Amino acid sequence: MTRSVFPGSLLASDGPRILFVGGKGGVGKTTTASALALELARAGRRCLLVSTDPAHSLGDIFGVELTATPRKLRGGLHALELDPDRQVVRYLDQVRENMQGLVRPAMYHEIERQLELSRQAPGAVEAATMDRISQLMADTVRRPRGEGDWDVLVFDTAPTGHTLRLLSLPEIMAAWTDGLLRTRQRSDAWGRALERLSGGRAAEAPGEGDELSYIDQVEEGGGHQDARSRRIREVLLERRRKFTRARRLLLDPAVTAFIWVLIPEKLPILESEKAIRTLDEHRVPVAGMVVNRVLPRGDLGAFLESRRAQEEEYLARIRKHFSRIPRIQVPLLARDVEGMETLEQVGRILMGGERGSPPPG
Amino acid sequence: MTPSRDEIKRRLEHAMELLREFYEGRHRGALARSRRDEDDLFMLLVLSESMGIPNPASYYTLELLPLVMDRFHEWHLRMGMEHSPLDGFRCC
Numbered sequence: 001m002t003r004s005v006f007p008g009s010l011l012a013s014d015g016p017r018i019l020f021v022g023g024k025g026g027v028g029k030t031t032t033a034s035a036l037a038l039e040l041a042r043a044g045r046r047c048l049l050v051s052t053d054p055a056h057s058l059g060d061i062f063g064v065e066l067t068a069t070p071r072k073l074r075g076g077l078h079a080l081e082l083d084p085d086r087q088v089v090r091y092l093d094q095v096r097e098n099m100q101g102l103v104r105p106a107m108y109h110e111i112e113r114q115l116e117l118s119r120q121a122p123g124a125v126e127a128a129t130m131d132r133i134s135q136l137m138a139d140t141v142r143r144p145r146g147e148g149d150w151d152v153l154v155f156d157t158a159p160t161g162h163t164l165r166l167l168s169l170p171e172i173m174a175a176w177t178d179g180l181l182r183t184r185q186r187s188d189a190w191g192r193a194l195e196r197l198s199g200g201r202a203a204e205a206p207g208e209g210d211e212l213s214y215i216d217q218v219e220e221g222g223g224h225q226d227a228r229s230r231r232i233r234e235v236l237l238e239r240r241r242k243f244t245r246a247r248r249l250l251l252d253p254a255v256t257a258f259i260w261v262l263i264p265e266k267l268p269i270l271e272s273e274k275a276i277r278t279l280d281e282h283r284v285p286v287a288g289m290v291v292n293r294v295l296p297r298g299d300l301g302a303f304l305e306s307r308r309a310q311e312e313e314y315l316a317r318i319r320k321h322f323s324r325i326p327r328i329q330v331p332l333l334a335r336d337v338e339g340m341e342t343l344e345q346v347g348r349i350l351m352g353g354e355r356g357s358p359p360p361g
Numbered sequence: 362m363t364p365s366r367d368e369i370k371r372r373l374e375h376a377m378e379l380l381r382e383f384y385e386g387r388h389r390g391a392l393a394r395s396r397r398d399e400d401d402l403f404m405l406l407v408l409s410e411s412m413g414i415p416n417p418a419s420y421y422t423l424e425l426l427p428l429v430m431d432r433f434h435e436w437h438l439r440m441g442m443e444h445s446p447l448d449g450f451r452c453c
């Protein structure tokens with residue numbers, strides 16, 4: 001097995017530290033992610049397997065109960081299921097905390113109402129999910145392999161649409177913060193021009209620490225206005241820093257590998273063609289594909305032989321359409337994939353170490 | 362009696378001072394207004410979801426909400442509305 005090409009590259013000592021496993025619903029994402037994570041752990045990586053699918057099934061495949069806190073599955077392998085609701089609550093608590101001293105107490109009630117409303121607002125769960133993913137990615141790559149909590153993160157993602165939206169969030173949101181920052185810049189520029197004209201009279205900004213102590217008078221050009229502007233800018237810049245960091249990590253093929261799972265059937269292929277195009281547009285590096293549930297070799301009987309003829313057409317289409325992307329095939333197994341043993345078997349097939357895996361097509 | 366040179370100079374200086382104040386006052390007003398418009402725009406962008414404009418970033422605007430609430434209140438008073446014009450957003 002060469003380690004410079006997919007899938008061996010995933011196990012290389014300088015392989016990607018973040019893996020995303022995506023695909024249409026039901027094609028084998030959770031199976032693939034789990035099997036890969038087991039292989040990584042076997043290769044000595046300390047691996048965290050993370051389910052981002054709101055309809056979690058990661059715990060089921062291992063036959064254990066998972067929560068948002070990492071649980072040890074075996075040496076070198078932990079797993080968790082993201083809990084975006086908990087994440088939203090935490091974020092709202094933080095907003096509440098930060099608002100102390102910024103807002104007249106008379107407004108607390110309305111802000112509280114807004115916070116409650118936004119808990120159910122569309123997009124909140126996705127934003128919270130992406131925040132958590134970004135945080136995990138940043139925490140992981142901050143430390144060299146072997147030194148931080150995890151050497152590699154494996155994300156078992158939700159079906160296509162959800163995941164594509166998720167991955168495009170940092171880009172869209174960075175554009176949004178930039179837009180807001182531009183209006184702040186223009187406001188500041190007017191403010192500076194105003195100062196020059198008034199001979200520097202509006203120039204005094206309050207020292208650090210006593211910011212916003214005189215919040216009740218709202219007046220143009222006043223010192224507290226500057227302090228507030230500064231705080232707004234800080235909040236926006238911090239947000240933008242997080243979005244650009246997430247985006248940088250997602251787009252760096254040395255850091256992140258996106259693995260696309262599909263099955264040789266018409267609709268999954270069509271959906272994959274679209275999805276890969278979208279990923280390309282967003283410049284997310286697709287490291288390889290897993291063509292799952294390919295009918296095994298050997299005599300299958302007349303009925304399945306006819307299916308196989310049909311499947312051959314689909315496999316040809318996959319070869320043609322995804323010629324640029326390295327692919328591995330995983331045969332349809334006699335039974336569902338559940339428990340460590342079967343997952344290990346799939347892992348070996350994925351890594352090309354077991355016969356029964358048709359050669360890369 | 363014709364005014365002395367010094368007197369003329371003093372009057373001229375006075376006139377210039379008045380003119381400068383007039384001129385700067387106008388521009389100061391214009392600059393302050395520009396800044397105010399920009400800040401209003403920012404506030405409205407942050408509150409867009411409350412105004413019924415779907416904003417995919419509304420989750421992230423929450424942390425800015427406390428920073429623009431005062432401005433919203435001041436804005437609707439300035440616009441001659443005694444109370445918040447937004448059903449979904451009451452500040453007073």
Ligand SMILES: Nc1ncnc2c1ncn2[C@@H]1O[C@H](COP(=O)(O)OP(=O)(O)OP(=O)(O)O)[C@@H](O)[C@H]1O
Nearest residue numbers: 025026027028029030031293331332333335336337
């Ligand atoms: N190669 C295979 N052979 C036989 N069964 C398989 C194979 N791969 C996956 N399965 C079975 O197919 C079902 C779906 O697999 P899995 O849960 O991994 O898909 P998924 O893409 O994660 O689904 P979802 O979109 O619902 O999260 C499971 O019951 C799994 O055991």
Ligand SMILES: [Mg+2]
Nearest residue numbers: 029030053057
């Ligand atoms: Mg799944």
